[in-house]
Amino acid sequence: METDPDRAHQPSVESLLQRLCCLLSLCVAILLTPLAQPVLADSSTDLHAILDGKKFQSQLGVKGVPGDIDDLLVFDDGEFVSEECERRCGYAKVEYWVRAEGDAIQMRADVPCTESGAVMYWRGTVRGDEIEGSIIWVNKRWYWTFEKELWFKGRLVKAQQP
8 A cells, every 4th residue: 555645744633733732832931931030120110119218227247247337228219328338438329220029129239439449249138127138348459359248137217207
């Protein structure tokens, strides 16, 4: 019995169903991918509004050691500043990044020193009225790089009613 040459190149119904299932799975994955990603602040999403205008009275310290620096962390108009670091070392206000993840707000700020080549990399999480996180302080020179890990933790400063 000879095989019909026209039917030899036609896919089977089973093969077509497999291809259709793969295509549908791919479409669903593409459509659901944005929903699985954390929401990042960008020009179309103003998550800064969640933290802007807030101040946190905080303690800073070297990792593994009790805090020895009182600080006020300020979020305002899309910018972040550690008032104590600004006063002591010239770390200025910088734009901060924020994303919402579950019941937490995560923030990030890379703060260069205006007086040296040092940079402080702030990473923190706000839950309710509390903030906590870590700082990696990096001071690069042509002959060495000094790096120190710090921590911070604070509470929201309530606005005074007139």
